[in-house]
Amino acid sequence: xxxxxxxxxxxxxxxxSQDHKMISKQFLVTGMFMGIIGVFMSMLFRMxxxxxxxxxxxxxAFLGPHQTDGVMNPDMYLALVTIHGTIxxxxxxxxxxxxxxSNLLIPLQIGARDMASGFLNMISYWLFFLSSVIMVISLxxxxxxxxxxxTIYPPLSALPQAIPGSGAGMTLxxxxxxxxxxxxxxxxxxxxxTIFNLRTKGMKMTRLPLTMWAFFITAIIGVVSFPVLLSAxxxxxxxxxxxxxxxxxxxFISGEVLHYQGGSPVLFEHLFWFLGHPEVYIVLLPALGIxxxxxxxxxxxxxxxxxxxxxxxxxxxxxxTIVWGHHMFISGMNPFLGSVFxxxxxxxxxxxxxxxFNYITTLWKGNLQLNPAMLFSIGLVSTFxxxxxxxxxxxxxxxxxxxxxxxxxxxxxxxxxxVSAIFGMYAGIYHWFPKMYGRMMNKTLGYWHFWxxxxxxxxxxxxxxxxxxxxxxxxxxxNTNFPMFDDLADINVVITIFALVGGLAQIIFIAxxxxxxxxxxxxxQNPWKSNTLEWTTPVEHIxxxxxxxxxxxxxxxxxxSKKVDPNDDDSDYLHGQDFVLQTTPLLEGEEPS
Amino acid sequence: MLALFYIFIGVAIGVSFWxxxxxxxxxxxxxxxxxxxxxxxxxLYFMAFLYAxxxxxxxxxxxxxxxxxxxxxxxxxxxLFNITFWLIGIVQxxxxxxxxxxxxxxxxxxxxxxxxxxDSHKLEAIWTITPAVVLVVLIGYGLWQWNNIMxxxxxxxxxxxEVYSQQFRWDARYAGEDNTLGLANVNYIxxxxxxxxxxxxxxxxxxxxxxxxxxxxxxKIHFKFRSxxxxxxxxxxxxxxxxxxxxxxVTEFGFTPKYTTEEMRQQPEVIEKTKGINKIRKAKGEDPYxxxxxxxCNKICGASHYNMQMKITxxxxxxxxxxxxxxxxxxSVIK
Numbered sequence: 001x002x003x004x005x006x007x008x009x010x011x012x013x014x015x016x017s018q019d020h021k022m023i024s025k026q027f028l029v030t031g032m033f034m035g036i037i038g039v040f041m042s043m044l045f046r047m048x049x050x051x052x053x054x055x056x057x058x059x060x061a062f063l064g065p066h067q068t069d070g071v072m073n074p075d076m077y078l079a080l081v082t083i084h085g086t087i088x089x090x091x092x093x094x095x096x097x098x099x100x101x102s103n104l105l106i107p108l109q110i111g112a113r114d115m116a117s118g119f120l121n122m123i124s125y126w127l128f129f130l131s132s133v134i135m136v137i138s139l140x141x142x143x144x145x146x147x148x149x150x151t152i153y154p155p156l157s158a159l160p161q162a163i164p165g166s167g168a169g170m171t172l173x174x175x176x177x178x179x180x181x182x183x184x185x186x187x188x189x190x191x192x193x194t195i196f197n198l199r200t201k202g203m204k205m206t207r208l209p210l211t212m213w214a215f216f217i218t219a220i221i222g223v224v225s226f227p228v229l230l231s232a233x234x235x236x237x238x239x240x241x242x243x244x245x246x247x248x249x250x251x252f253i254s255g256e257v258l259h260y261q262g263g264s265p266v267l268f269e270h271l272f273w274f275l276g277h278p279e280v281y282i283v284l285l286p287a288l289g290i291x292x293x294x295x296x297x298x299x300x301x302x303x304x305x306x307x308x309x310x311x312x313x314x315x316x317x318x319x320x321t322i323v324w325g326h327h328m329f330i331s332g333m334n335p336f337l338g339s340v341f342x343x344x345x346x347x348x349x350x351x352x353x354x355x356x357f358n359y360i361t362t363l364w365k366g367n368l369q370l371n372p373a374m375l376f377s378i379g380l381v382s383t384f385x386x387x388x389x390x391x392x393x394x395x396x397x398x399x400x401x402x403x404x405x406x407x408x409x410x411x412x413x414x415x416x417x418x419v420s421a422i423f424g425m426y427a428g429i430y431h432w433f434p435k436m437y438g439r440m441m442n443k444t445l446g447y448w449h450f451w452x453x454x455x456x457x458x459x460x461x462x463x464x465x466x467x468x469x470x471x472x473x474x475x476x477x478x479n480t481n482f483p484m485f486d487d488l489a490d491i492n493v494v495i496t497i498f499a500l501v502g503g504l505a506q507i508i509f510i511a512x513x514x515x516x517x518x519x520x521x522x523x524x525q526n527p528w529k530s531n532t533l534e535w536t537t538p539v540e541h542i543x544x545x546x547x548x549x550x551x552x553x554x555x556x557x558x559x560x561s562k563k564v565d566p567n568d569d570d571s572d573y574l575h576g577q578d579f580v581l582q583t584t585p586l587l588e589g590e591e592p593s
Numbered sequence: 594m595l596a597l598f599y600i601f602i603g604v605a606i607g608v609s610f611w612x613x614x615x616x617x618x619x620x621x622x623x624x625x626x627x628x629x630x631x632x633x634x635x636x637l638y639f640m641a642f643l644y645a646x647x648x649x650x651x652x653x654x655x656x657x658x659x660x661x662x663x664x665x666x667x668x669x670x671x672x673l674f675n676i677t678f679w680l681i682g683i684v685q686x687x688x689x690x691x692x693x694x695x696x697x698x699x700x701x702x703x704x705x706x707x708x709x710x711x712d713s714h715k716l717e718a719i720w721t722i723t724p725a726v727v728l729v730v731l732i733g734y735g736l737w738q739w740n741n742i743m744x745x746x747x748x749x750x751x752x753x754x755e756v757y758s759q760q761f762r763w764d765a766r767y768a769g770e771d772n773t774l775g776l777a778n779v780n781y782i783x784x785x786x787x788x789x790x791x792x793x794x795x796x797x798x799x800x801x802x803x804x805x806x807x808x809x810x811x812x813k814i815h816f817k818f819r820s821x822x823x824x825x826x827x828x829x830x831x832x833x834x835x836x837x838x839x840x841x842x843v844t845e846f847g848f849t850p851k852y853t854t855e856e857m858r859q860q861p862e863v864i865e866k867t868k869g870i871n872k873i874r875k876a877k878g879e880d881p882y883x884x885x886x887x888x889x890c891n892k893i894c895g896a897s898h899y900n901m902q903m904k905i906t907x908x909x910x911x912x913x914x915x916x917x918x919x920x921x922x923x924x925s926v927i928k
Contacts, residue, residue: 061599062596074896078896078898154823155822156893156895162823162894249841250778251779251841252759252782257779257780262841264842265839265840300701302710303711305713306712307712330826331839332839338739342732342739346735350724350725350728353720353724354717354721357720361710363692364708366701366708368695370624370701371623371628378636378696386685389681389685392681396673396677397736398673398736398738398741399673401833404826405892440622441622442621443621443628444621455642459646466650466654469658469659471659471830473828475898475899483882487657487869487870487873488657527622560709561707578706578707
């Protein structure tokens with residue numbers, strides 16, 4: 001601990017570091033690298049959708065043997081959508097988001113010197129790194145990377161005869177994901193143990209910032225559901241390599257009957273979505289937690305309904321584990337199950353609505369400091385509402401029949417979990433950058449980044465709902481074989497242009513990020529005038545976080561703009577300023593909030 | 594090599610950007626009152642953009658939508674969809690207004706004091722109970738309709754049709770006079786018996802294999818779906834119908850066609866959509882399009898997933914009887 005400093009070498013400080021702050025930066029940079037690949041892929045396949053027969057030298061340059069004269073092959077198109085989904089969901093929004101902010105904030109916000117196990121924390125990162133490397137390597141195998149969709153439904157994912165990507169590409173995908181899951185489980189266990197055991201004196205569970213609650217519950221969902229995906233992947237490996245028939249039965253392909261008997265692809269769908277749906281909340285809850293914190297701080301107001309927020313996080317987490325069947329209404333499972341899943345699914349709307357209204361009420365009569373972090377949080381609330389509402393259509397089994405697997409679904413989940421979670425991640429980076437690097441990010445570039453990104457996000461995904469309602473299936477290499485979709489071509493061009501601009505706009509962020517690391521304004525200790533413990537640590541990172549004793553906590557995290565006279569909004573601030581650090585003892589006669 | 598060239602350009606741009614930042618001021622980092630005012634206004638401008646786009650799409654994209662349901666069962670789907678869509682539409686417009694208007698209205702400045710307002714059980718109760726009540730209605734109607742569609746047990750005298758999928762084509766098998774499909778399994782696939790029908794089964798003899806669906810108007814159709822290789826999904830958007838085809842398993846769906854193909858072509862919505870499409874096709878020099886019902890694959894199934902379709906023609910009962918009589922039985926085709 002901090003009392004006896006070890007000699008740090010370059011390797012122990014920057015590479016095999018056990019310090020949570022360094023590990024969080026490692027997660028962030030790796031996640032950003034994977035994010036660049038994932039977004040770049042989406043730009044390539046959007047070009048294919050918009051201009052199906054056109055030749056592009058950029059496609060020729062990057063797709064090598066998987067293109068003909070600058071036009072990508074159908075197999076490669078499917079590979080791109082598959083890897084785009086995998087990378088964005090798991091590598092960017094699970095590891096990149098949770099890994100970065102859980103690691104950075106858990107010890108800092110609960111008042112701990114480090115994670116419960118620094119060693120396991122390091123292992124967690126390096127397993128994630130290894131799985132990223134394997135996933136990137138899988139892009140270069142001869143037959144192409146996995147291309148059965150990010151949901152890798154067998155038999156398509158099990159049979160190389162069915163699609164070339166189901167050969168070596170799929171094997172690497174499965175290996176990479178198995179390692180990824182191990183990394184995620186080790187990380188989650190560490191987060192849970194740390195939050196349970198290492199809270200500083202006075203930091204009751206009911207005084208935790210909402211970020212902590214969100215990360216805590218997220219970790220629990222991860223521990224509950226990721227092992228199921230691991231088992232699904234293992235059984236798939238058995239089917240692929242050892243001739244078992246868990247998922248396969250009665251298959252005739254390439255002119256021969258295969259030996260598989262008695263398995264069912266529906267079993268895989270159950271196992272996959274038992275993780276797959278909670279995964280949505282593994283991605284989203286940390287973003288919502290970050291947003292709660294940022295909206296409150298930058299509104300200079302307590303978060304509205306602290307306990308209701310915790311309650312709704314818990315309700316969402318619980319419900320998320322019993323709704324997976326809404327991805328399978330038309331899979332051939334028993335229709336009665338469909339009824340049950342419709343019921344549980346639509347219930348999620350209630351805690352989600354509570355959260356959205358609470359955010360808006362927090363904005364109401366605030367003193368909004370519109371920093372980039374705040375704008376991204378507000379943007380998150382906006383896209384979360386837009387995307388969440390269409391969930392009422394998709395969650396209703398009777399309506400899902402006709403829009404299942406159309407672009408309506410693509411628009412829905414991109415807004416509600418993709419864009420929202422990314423906005424949460426950006427908000428977190430802008431907000432905690434000073435804590436990570438001791439410098440500030442430039443706000444002008446931040447503003448440009450935000451407005452271009454949100455305009456493009458809506459420009460891409462709002463019209464996409466309508467081409468879905470027109471019946472256009474997703475994962476089509478081109479729509480030109482269906483004259484009935486000819487009138488959607490123009491809309492697809494517009495969407496692609498928004499997507500390209502939006503994708504390129506992220507360069508603004510990357511430039512701002514890296515330049516600020518070296519050239520940014522030096523940060524002060526508490527630049528946003530925030531209440532939480534991380535802002536009581538020195539700007540320069542030290543191992544153990546606080547130079548002296550760990551501070552004691554006396555109040556919740558949201559005493560912003562607390563007044564002398566609680567009934568008079570214009571009376572003076574109770575503590576002489578519009579924020580009160582959690583370490584400040586209650587004044588005599590002060591009611592705890 | 595070309596990839597290296599692109600990467601080189603990227604690096605060059607990065608380096609020049611880096612150099613430019615030497616002279617740029619990277620010291621403006623925290624929002625001032627001026628920024629708050631500016632960004633608050635931007636929030637209003639953005640709200641205007643968002644509203645304009647939402648309304649534009651809602652009005653002008655009506656023409657590209659699917660026409661009204663061509664199946665009797667789908668009518669309730671359309672109803673339920675309209676109710677849900679109006680509801681979420683109103684909530685969407687309201688919520689986005691609150692979000693961006695508050696951002697503008699309460700933009701920070703030095704003289705403003707935020708209201709300390711941490712809790713209100715009354716408000717929270719309101720926005721817990723209101724969605725709950727609304728959901729009861731949606732869930733109730735939705736579940737009623739779901740049972741309505743999925744329960745095939747009480748139909749009298751339906752026509753039984755098997756839809757059969759493989760990479761990358763659709764086939765269909767009519768149950769024939771006895772209205773019972775003969776047994777089938779991939780092990781029986783041989784030569785022209787491409788659907789693996791067991792020809793020793795008595796029920797198989799009068800089955801009829803076809804490559805296009807003909808359906809009589811006003812009769813309940815029971816579809817049974819099979820797949821011989823990977824998952825496919827039989828998607829018939831005009832009938833509000835979809836079901837996965839799962840290897841090793843038979844799945845089911847049923848509906849009653851409401852309009853013949855000819856009648857559908859005369860519908861104003863369809864005429865308008867077709868006109869729009871043909872304008873585009875003419876400009877590209879392609880043949881004019883005529884409306885047809887389609888069955889398309891809607892579950893990723895391999896390289897030619899995007900081109901897996903089957904035409905569906907809905908006709909009057911007499912015409913259907915004539916057509917089905919002309920189709921040869923399996924017994925006469927497969928010796």
